[in-house]
Amino acid sequence: MTWVSLIFAGLFEVIGVMGITQVNRTPSFRSWAVLVGGFSISFFLLSFAMREIPMGTAYAVWTGIGTVGSALVGMLFYGEAKDKLRIFCIALVIIAVAGLKLIA
Known part of the structure; x- marks a missing residue:
């Protein structure tokens, strides 16, 4: 469940x-709500996942998903x-994140 989180x-x-x-494009309540929310x-969810997943692995996977997802x-x-x-x-980022998942 922590990996799903x-x-x-x-x-x-x-x-x-x-x-x-x-x-940055059109400041509005909706855009701020999306950002903050x-x-x-x-x-x-990251803090929940870090209860069982080591900090370094959790942070690397989290930022990897964010990096790849944002780029896509x-x-x-x-x-x-x-x-x-x-x-x-x-x-390469996907391969590195998958590697961390496999060894964690």
């Missing part, structure tokens, strides 16, 4: 980052670059 923590981190983008839920959202919805080197680097 950690995965959802990473996904809510991506939602928080999307909120930052929305606040996304990060609040993310931190809560940026490419799919915000017109960010989709070049091969960027995709290769995203794949």
Whole structure:
């Protein structure tokens, strides 16, 4: 259950980052709610996951999910670059996160 919590923590981190983008583009109550809500839920789930998952592993997986998720959202919805080197680097992050999961 803690790994599921950690995965959802990473996904809510991506939602928080999307909120930052929305606040920067068109500040509104809704965009601020997405930012604050996304990060609040993310931190809560991360703290729950860290009860059983070692701090270093949990933090690395959480930031990895946030990094990859934010990069993919940026490419799919915000017109960010989709070049091969960027995709290769995203794949390296996924491999590193999967490796941490396997040894934790």
